[in-house]
Amino acid sequence: MADTTASPATNCLEKLKSYVKTQKGFILATEIILSFIIIICYASSLYGGYSAVAICEMVFALIFFIIFMMELDKQFHVVHWVWSDFIRAAIGAALYLITSLICVIQGAGDGPRIAGGVFGLIAGLLFAYDTYTVYLQLKSSRNHTAASTGV
Incomplete structure (x- = not known):
C-alpha cells in the first residue's frame, strides 16, 4: 500500500532538497539563480x-532541473537527456560569454x-563547467x- 501520511507536496519538496545537494542539482540551481540576476x-x-x-x-x-529532479529522464527514453543537456550547456556558455x-x-x-555583463561572464564560466x-x-x-560478441 502507498503511504497516505505524506502529501505529494512534501514528497516533491524532499526530492528538491535532496537533488539540490547533488553536484548536478547545485550547478543547475546556480545557473537558474544567476540567470534570474x-x-x-x-x-x-x-x-x-x-x-x-x-x-x-x-x-x-x-x-532540465525539473526533469532530472523528478527523474523523468529515466522514464522517457525517446530523448537522450545527457546529450541534450550537453548541447544546452554548451550553447548557454557560448551565448553568455559572447x-x-x-x-x-x-x-x-x-x-x-x-553588472549584467559581469554576472553573465560568471554564468558563462559556470555553463562551461557544466x-x-x-x-x-x-x-x-x-x-x-x-x-x-560478433555472434
Whole structure:
C-alpha cells in the first residue's frame, strides 16, 4: 500500500532538497539563480535587448532541473537527456560569454548593463563547467558500453 501520511507536496519538496545537494542539482540551481540576476540587471539597464539570452537559458535550465529532479529522464527514453543537456550547456556558455563581453565592452555609463555583463561572464564560466562535467559523463558512459560478441 502507498503511504497516505505524506502529501505529494512534501514528497516533491524532499526530492528538491535532496537533488539540490547533488553536484548536478547545485550547478543547475546556480545557473537558474544567476540567470534570474542577469535578467534583473538587463531589465533595469537602458538597453535591455540582451535579456532574451538570460530568459531562454533560465527556462532551459529550469526545465532540465525539473526533469532530472523528478527523474523523468529515466522514464522517457525517446530523448537522450545527457546529450541534450550537453548541447544546452554548451550553447548557454557560448551565448553568455559572447553577449556578456559585448555588454561589458559597450556598456560605458550604464551600470546595470555592465553588472549584467559581469554576472553573465560568471554564468558563462559556470555553463562551461557544466558542459565539461556532462562531457566527462558522456565519455565515461562511452567507455563502459558492452563490446559486440560478433555472434
